Structures are given as structure tokens and as C-alpha cells.
Amino acid sequence: MFGPAAPVLGEPVSPRTGDGHAAEVKRPWWQVMCLTGLDLFSSLGYQPGIAALAAGLVAPIATIGLVALQLFGALPVYRRVAGESPRGEGSVAMLERLLGLWKGKLFVLGLLGFAATAWVVTMTLSAADGAGHLVANPYWPRALAHQEIITLVMLALLGAVFLKGFGEAIGIAVVLVAVYLCLNVVVTVDGLIHILNHPHVVTDWRTALFHQHSNVFAMLGVSVIAFPQLTLGMSGFETGVAVMPQIVGDPTDTEARPRGRIRGARRLLTTAAVLMSALLVLSSICTTLLIPQKAFQPGGAANGRALAYLAHQDLGSAFGTIYDLSTITILWFAGASAMAGMLNLIPRYLPRYGMSPVWAAARRPLVLVITAVAFAITLYFRASVDAQSGAYAAGLLVLMTSASIAVTLSARRAGQRLRMLAFGVVSAVFIYTTINNMISRPDGLLIGCMFIIAIVVVSLVSRIGRSFELRAVSVELDEAAERYIRDTARRQIRLIATEPDRRTAGPGGAHGGPKRPGAGKAGKHTPERYADKLRQIVARHDLTNEGDVIFVEVLVTDPSEFESTLRVTGSIERGEHRVLRLESAAVPNALAALLLHIRDLSGVTPHIYVEWTEGSPVHNLLRFLFLGVGEVAPTTREVLRRAEPDPARRPHVHAG
DSSP: OOSOOOSBTTOOOOTTTOOOGGGGOOBOHHHHHHHHHHHHGGGGGTHHHHHHHHHGGGHHHHHHHHHHHIIIIIHHHHHHHHHHOTTSOHHHHHHHHHHOHHHHHHHHHHHHHHHHHHHHHHHHHHHHHHHHHHHHSTTSOGGGOOHHHHHHHHHHHHHHHHHHOOOBOHHHHHHHHHHHHHHHHHHHHHHHHHHHHOTHHHHHHHHHHHHHOSSHHHHHHHHHHHHHHHGGGGTTHHHHHHTGGGBOOOTTOOSSOOHHHHHHHHHHHHHHHHHHHHHHHHHHHHHHHHSOGGGGSTTSTTTTOHHHHHHHHHHHHHHHHHHHHHHHHHHHHHHHHHHHHHHHHHHHHGGGGTOOOGGGGSHHHHHHHHHHHHHHHHHHHTTOHHHHHHHHHHHHHHHHHHHHHHHHHHHHHTTOHHHHHHHHHHHHHHHHHHHHHHHHOTHHHHHHHHHHHHHHHHHHHHHHHTTTSOOEEEEEEOHHHHHHHHHHTTSOOEEEEEOOBTTTSOTTTTTSSOOOTTSOOOBOOOHHHHHHHHHHHHHHTTOSOOOSEEEEEEEEOOTTOOOEEEEEEEEEETTTEEEEEEEESOHHHHHHHHHHHHHHHHSSOOEEEEOOOOSOHHHHHHHHHHHSOSOHHHHHHHHHHHHOOOGGGSOEEEEO
16 A cells, blocks of 8 residues: 555544544554554565566566565655654655645645555455466356456456445554464475475576576666566555654653664564565566466466466465465455555545535545446456556556655755755655656556546635635634733724735735745834824725724745635734734635634624735735735635625624
8 A cells, every 4th residue: 555544444533633443552562563564564465476577587686686675775764754753644645745835735745646556456466366376266257268258257346345434444454464464474484495406497587598698787677677666565654654653662662762663664664675675586486487477478377366377386275265365365454455455545634725516525435436436446457467467567656766866855954965965865766666667557547647637626626615714723812912802802803914024025925925934033123114004994984083903914925825824923013003913824714713703702793804805806806815825805715705604793894
């Protein structure tokens, strides 16, 4: 699996917080590792066969190169990711923080497209390989040996189970992974014993290898070319980080410094990587030396099931059938885990961006959509494991490339030059591998782009449709702000919206455009400017007297964010003018939320005075949607109208 996963399969997380209630269940790291192992170790069902098909007799050498990258490249990258995202956010969230603003959000949407590719193809490829093991079993009726139909049935069963609900995952995962690893060790050890007892097998392989490739450089060249297709054996790192909240930490752990949880996650990643690396190399040696090359070709007896072929051939049909059942079960459960990942992927990111459609918050419609997409991909690839491997690798490689780039940028910001260079080399290798995979097998890029387009379109439409919500999780007033409201509530609460001083508020100021987080606080107007603003409002609205008024200044920080807590601070400028200051992603929504909070707090319906904004209404609307500013007066009123349907209780907005 490749993205945020839930500890309870099929239980979507909270659309608002993105947190699952089951995340409170803590387990030892080795048990949580089995959730990662559902996807990581299940790839042994098809990885040796794909490696032999892609690299031929060079497969063991190419696999050793893959293992080297896994242990000395991917593992250090994700150990650092674990240290910087202890709540399971992963490398996607790291890049979001490093980039910021809309470009960060759009980049995340692109990554989610490839993550969705990886999730769905995990389901379809696992089901197809499970069906292949079933069809090839000697006890399965030949009349029912239709791999494509069986794959669709397995996917339909998967969808049906999730429509009803799926139970706790970790306990089942521990049993499945333990049994499957033990069976693979038996098959691999038996193969190695066979090779030791028949040394001519090694001689025959070496002779054939040098007959095909005249020198070592030619072999390395074939390994490099075939390398992208072997990367399926590196899956599971993102999941290893995503399941971190389920790892039990030290009693002294805090939310800010969960050292025990990070240490457990790093042990999880290291143990899984070492186990998988050993199994990959040994299984590749056994299958390449003991199975005829023609058996790996499409339609061959070892295609997509190399270790199962050895299990039946060397240990008998009874043991081979047990191995098949274990493989089918863990592959199906890996698909179930991928489905759970999809059900939790959308609530983790999109609602925070205001980009989650209403129907996506419901599990059943989402299950139906995912199942339908899985059906379409299965029919497109005709349930072929080999054909889907390119799309599977594409999603995996894009996420691993993004992780390596994220830790490179992180090391650069931390001033760690040597680590930055080391991670930069790893990034270059992943970039090459990703580009090579997409050029040689563009199906993954095509499917990823289709997912990206669908996610971006649906997300932007949803964001635009929800732009007129209050978008405030809560409103918090400091002591001074509460005092100002309490004092003016004795008569009538009048607020005047004004902009912070653009000279110190950062690029664009508050109402004029976005400001990067951390660019500084809002500046302060001179008392004369507040007085001048007050005189303009009194004259324009024909007020009989100036009375008690409070100025309100909203500083736009990151307009790409959707919901936030509004923290309002009060101050008095030169002993004359009371000012409320707050930061938000959008000015109208912040003003509306503040007005409703003041009404509920004081029991008095407030009035706010806002200037008209110059320029085209269409242009101002676009500025509001994407920059959080624009035509403030009518937009504030529209947000209030939707939030408070009773006109008698609705705060008054005056424009002029």
C-alpha cells in the first residue's frame, strides 16, 4: 500500500479531522509491521516471476541491485520521513509543508492521483495474481479456469464485504503474514538445498548467462533497463510510515516528541526491509536457476507464480495447494487493505482543503466507485499481472521519488550538507527509474493522469461550492477583545472592516492578496488613518454620531487552507481606537464567523461597515475563490445568509 492507511479496514476517518477513532489502539511495532507486510510480503507471489520475465537470467543480479537501493536508499529516506511525520502524515504531507500555499495543495492532489493508481492497481493486480494461483492449482476444475472472471468475482466480493463493513485488521494480518512467511521460507530453503545438492545448476546458469551476455557490463546494462519493472518488491514504505499512530511508544512520549513511536516505526521499517530483501534475493536465485525460462513467459506455468511453481514441483501438490491458499488469502487481504486505504485517503486530505464532495464522506458510494474503477482496470488489462505491473510500479515510484525529494529538501533546510547530497543521489536514482518506467510502460502514467484529472476537477468544484461556508472551526477572543465587545454591547455593536498596513503585512497585505505564512504580522495604521476611516463611514451611511465603534483587520495568511481556528486579539491604538485583529484564509468568511460569534456572545446583533471593492465583479469573485480576498461586502453577506437562515437574527452588513 502506498498512502495513509486506517487501522480498521473499511472504517473511514472523520471528514473534519482526518483522524480515525481506531488510531487510539496501540500495538507493538512488530505486530503493526504485519499491516505493512500485507502489501510488502504478498508481492513475493508475483515479484520473482516478473523479475525473471523482465531480466531473464540476469534477474538475481538485477534483484541484488534492487535490494541495494532498498536498504541504502529507500530505507534511510523513510527512516527520516518517520522522524519528521510521527503522526503518519508521510512524505506527501512533508512536501505540502515545504511548498505551501496553492502550489503545495496542487502538488498533493497530483501525488494523490498516483497514490490512487497504486491503491486501485494493488487491488486489481493482487486479485489477478490470486486468481492465477487458483486457476493453476491442479485441484481446481478446468471448466472454471477463467482468470479474468475469477478476478472480477474476487473484486466484487471485496466490494461487497466493505459495503457491509470490515473488522479489525492487525490480528488477522499477524496470522496471515506469519503463515505466509513461514511457507516462503520452506520453499526457498528447499530450493537452496536443491541447488547445493546439484551444483551443475549453477554451472548451467553461468554458462547460459555468459552465452547471452558477453561481459559483466552487458549484464549490468540489462539490469539497469529491467530495474524499473523490479521495483514492485519495494512497496510498503509509505504504509510503514502511515501506520505509525498505531505503534505503542514510551510512557514519556508526548504529541510533540513521540520518541518511542518514532523508534518503533524505524524498527518496523528496518525489519521489514531486511526480511524482504533477503527473501527477494534468495527467491530470485532459486526461481531463476531452477525454473526453465520459457515457463516465465505469458501463459507459462511459472508466470506470476514462480514460488508456487517450485512448491508444487519440489514439495508436492498437497503442500503446493496449502501454499496457493496462503498466497491467495494474503493477496486478497492486501487488496482489502488497499480498499481501506482508499476509503481513508480522501478524508485525510481533501476535507482539510475544502475539496471533499458530500457523497465522498459516505462509505458505500465510495466503495461502489472504487469497485467500478477496479472492474474497468481489470477488463482493460484482461487480468494480466504482467500488464498491470507497469501501472503498479508507476504509482509506487512517484511516491518514493517524492519522498526522496522531500527529505533532500528537509536536509537542505536543516543545513545538513552531506545528508542532502546523499539523499540527492537517491532522488536522482528514483527520478531516472520513474521516467524510465513511464517511457517504457506508459500505462501507469496514463492511469495516474486520469486519476489526477478526476481528483483535481472534483476537488475544485467541491471547493468552489463550499467557499461560502463559515470555514471557522472555532472563534477565540482574548481578554481585550471580549472587553471591547462587552463595552459596546450596552448600546449597539458597530464594526468597521479595514485593511492592515500593507507596508508591513507582507506581499499583498490582507485584502489585496495572499501572504506567505511567517512573513510577519499585520502592521498598524496611524490614529489619523483610523479617524479618517471613521469619518468616511459616518458620512457615507448618514450616521447621527460616531458612537462606539471597533475596527476589524483580517490578515490573509494561506488562502489555500479551508478551515481554521480564528484567534482574535484586541488592542487600543494611541488610547483612541479599538482594533480587533485576526488571521484567516479568507476575509469574508472570517468576518462572518466573527459577527455570528459576537452575536451569540453578547446577545446583540452587530453591524459591520465595509467598503465596496473596485474592479470587475468576475475578477473579484475569482480573487475570493483563490486568494481569499475580493468583493468583501456582498460575499460576507452571502456567507451570513447561508449560515443564518433567519433574517431577524442575521448580522447586518453595510457597504458603501
